[in-house]
Amino acid sequence: MNKMAVFLGSDFVYRFKKDKVALVSFSLVVTLILAALLAPVIAPHNPYDLTTIDIMDSELAPIWTDGDTDERFLLGTDPQGRDLLSTILYGMRISLVIGIFAVMLQAFLGVTIGLLSGYIGGRVDAFFMRLADIQLSLSTLMVAIITLAVFQAAFGAELYSELAIFMLVLVIGIAEWPQYARTVRASVLAEKHKEYVDAARVIGMAPKRIMLRHILPNTLSPILVISTIQVANAIISEAALSFLGLGMPVNKPSLGSLISSGFEFIFSGSWWITVIPSIVLIMLILSINLLGDWLRDVLNPKLYKD
Template sequence: MSAVSTAPSRWERFKQSDFLYYFLRDKVAMSSFAVFVLFVIVAISAPLIAPTNPYDLSSIDIMDAELPPSWMEGGNEHFLLGTDEQGRDIFSTILYGSRLSLTIGFLAVGLQLTLGIVIGLSAGYFGGRIDSFLMRFADIQLSFSTMMVAIIVSAIFKASFGGEFFSQYAVVMLVVIIGIAEWPQYARTVRASVLAEKKKEYVEAARVMGFKAPRIMFRHILPNCLSPILVISTVQVANAIMSEAALSFLGLGLPVDQPSLGSLISIGFTYIFSGAWWITAFPGIVLVLLVLVINLLGDWLRDVFNPKIYKG
């Protein structure tokens, strides 16, 4: 009597996949992923790890303002990386700031992803006038730089609702601003993939079976377009974090009482020539490292999903 063969589980298929094989062979990808995971864990655990809470005014003493790092002359052992102009611990503000920057990055990319997938699927699947209208709209937005769009939308929000309202909902506003500025990248990529996929037999079979357009687009075509979407999403997280940092540096981002990596750099830049270089330097180093590891992961994903150029 022959044994009944069982299909391998998803975990078994993943362990045997080329993706994991190439990942374990690439030291740069593994190192970048490890550092990125460490960033995420530390950001999530900020309230548990941070020596002080930068949001708690009762724990801040103005007499501790602009203290240098603990290993320098005049430093305090309680403030490892020194303090800012308000007496807040730099190490604690970096931990909380990383959490806020990552939150904005992920949420902004989620909004970009949603808008880009819906518009790109619709343009590629329906074609004709719908395609022309949506892509011309995307082309118009792509003709402006991301920062220009973000500055214009940010200025409109501030003028319409006031600075106090903008500060109160700064995180939501930044997510919307960055999300609106970058969705065309997804839309054009998804549209190109849909144009190739909709000519295949499985799509024609779904149409013959009477499936409606939304089901064909989201349940049949979209899963086959995920590889380029994943690559773009990785890079866009880094771009979103940089956009938030740039807007905060220009005074159009988060307020002073909501420390992000960008706002910390902006605050410290005022004091860099007075000798308090650490207020800007340490958040800047963390920002560069975070963006670097995300971009390295994005480059590896781009290569591994393109077997023509990936050599392992």
């Protein structure tokens, strides 16, 4: 209870309450995440249950428009006849799962490599940093497009549709680890010559314990900021790949594949199939980025302005 009271009275919480942009962004992120997590409960329909889908209900307009509408479908339907609101909720859950797990993989690889590179130095540092330079010279989308296209061609679309989430997490996660590695390495280089690290060496503490128990905790602030921004980047990457047909399959749509499925109908009058999921995606990405920018400013006293 005392720790909670200390946290609630901390400068971090005070600045959060004072910043309207942070409050709105955080509220929006929490609302969208809860809506995605509770999709099976709050969604009017189950877009994965084929017995509840009727192709005759396809391309019905939202109920507030003047076109063909149905009170059962608040935001209208997509080309397959699925309720758009339900599909957005389920699709947002898939996008968030891919984004969060891809960032977890990025963080694990990047933090591990950054700690080893910065602490050991020498040839180990040179090898990992040159590897990071090569990785940074290749865009995430280019690497992902080549990898996923080759996988589809080699193993077929049916197997890919079953492993789509795993493949997207793997590709996006591996492609972005240098962001973490460079940041952690810089922090390690600044910390490893300080007195508390020298004292740990003198008493015979193992290098692994020094890195994990003493140096790593001092790198958590930049890792938290990077993770917030990287979740948004991972969701954008997944949406772009799905839009190009290399992401989630049509029967298990993410926000990106849902936008892609309705793009060909946007000029025929069925604009809502693409526009509404696009608005949801923009709101999600923008709120996460704004929250990440606020965290960066607050956790770095040199950048924070009262």
